[in-house]
Amino acid sequence: MGAVTGLPDLLRECAPQVLAAVVRRYGDFEACEDAVQEALIAAARQWPETGVPEQPRNWLITVASRRRVELLRNETARRRREEAVGHEPAPQVRGDDELALLLLCCHPELSVPAQVTLTLRAVGGLTTAEVARALLLPEATVGQRISRAKQRIRDTGTRFDIPDEFGERLTAVRHVLYLIFNEGYTASSGDALHRVELTREAIRLTRQLHRRLPDDGEVAGLLALMLLTDARRPSRTGPDGTLVPLAEQDRRRWDAAAIAEGVAIITHTLARAPIGPFQLQAAIAAVHDEAARAEDTDWPQILGLYGMLHALAPSPMVTLNRIVARAMVGGPEAGLAALDKIDEDPVLARHHRTAAVRAHLLELAGDRAGAQEQYRLAARLTLSRPEQRYLESRAARLR
Known part of the structure; x- marks a missing residue:
């Protein structure tokens, strides 16, 4: 038995794998999820006293399987099925x-x-x-x-398997x-x-x-986008956990291997597949990642890519990011004018990122008091404490 450290994270990590294994064996998604939830509750109660088992997933699968069999015993219409599965070994993670x-x-x-x-x-x-x-x-x-x-x-009665054709899914x-x-x-x-x-x-x-769909351009674009974005994670926070904005990050700490892989995937995909939203987002991420310094960023190219993305798959966040790119190309006043036009959008109007963008542009335009007010508003609107601390610190710098 090991010491209990990070128990909530461990249970969260195990839960999908345990559920998948139990559903594969017994079917009936809803009943299996109930059984897995009971196993997770049992672990949360027992492991702080007994310690974490050497194979926590197997422990959870066994307990969830027993609970599922107990439920089958109580279903008289399925008694024969219970007899068939009751003595089988617990399913393993595949x-x-x-x-x-x-x-x-x-x-x-x-x-x-x-x-x-x-x-x-x-x-x-x-x-x-x-x-x-x-x-x-x-x-x-x-x-x-x-x-x-x-x-x-x-x-x-949907079956638990991997179909030959993904189709609508x-x-x-x-x-x-x-x-x-x-x-x-x-x-x-x-x-x-x-x-x-x-x-x-x-x-x-x-x-x-x-790997299953190597010719799907949007799957490739999504993988490239994830790699190119996650590559910046090492420099997104300071030693004390403080959020570091993209322009101020130490780019030497970015994951060069992930960037190289992401750039290779999106370059190959854009040359051969019909263009899609994830490919465009990956291309934008690649432009950011390939700039050695923040001031080297090709903002006109990013603005053009956001224009294509807005035409292909408009969304509130695409609108906001396009405004940022416009401000970086045409100046903060251009961005602020564009922000004034989206105040009627119910999603963006009360989103903390809208207030944060407005604050940043006001700061660039020299309106320190207005920027301070918007940073504080953004801090109140977000539920992320690292973002709250960052936004409050930006406001404090403008006093």
Whole structure:
């Protein structure tokens, strides 16, 4: 037995793998998730006293499997099935289990919003509140969506396997992996800016998908985007955990191998595949990463790429990032004028990043008092404590 350290993180990391193994063996996603949740609760209660088992995943799988068998015993219509599985050894984690779970959650019988929500919950290991923040939805709405999605999977009798053709699931799968990565790269709440387990998991699953679909340009673009973005993680925070903005990062600490891989993937993909949103975002990330200094950044190229992205896949964050690029090319006043035109957008109007961008542009324009006010507003709007500390420090510098 080992000492209990980082127990919540360990359980979060194990949960998707345990769920995948149990669903593969017994089917019935909803009942298996209930069994896994009971196993996680048992671990949270027992391990602080007994210590963490040498193989925590196997412990959780065994306990969840026993609970699932107990549920089968209570279902008289399935008594014969229980006798068949009751004495089998507990299922083991397989390399493709989580990909199969991902595809199950993205089954075409589910709506795309339900696919995204359920996968973030089951495969990403996010809490309902974290899923709500990632999707910019009320927590109650997300909870209802998850419940309905699980019910739909049960009603349709969907099998747990990897289909030969991904079909309609692929768009949702890519979107889900992107959201999981983003939640890990900039956690929406809490003390830590990064949740490395989520970014690592998103990259791992996207690699699996890319190996299976090497000719899909958007899967390749998504993998390149993740690599090029995650490459900056070593310099995104200072020694005390303080957020360091892109322009002030020590680029010598960026992961050169990840950048080289990401640039190679996106360069190859743009030359042969129909262009898509993830490829454009990866191209933007590559322009940033290939600049040796912040002042060397090719902002006109970035502005052009954001213009293409806005035409192909408009979104509130694309609009905001395009405004930043416009300001870097045409000056802060141009960016501020563009910001004034989006005040009616309900998503952007109360988003902390909008206030942060406005503060930065006001600071560049010489309006210290206005910038200070907007930095403080942005700090109040975000739930991420590292971002709060950073924004408050920017406001304090303008006194």
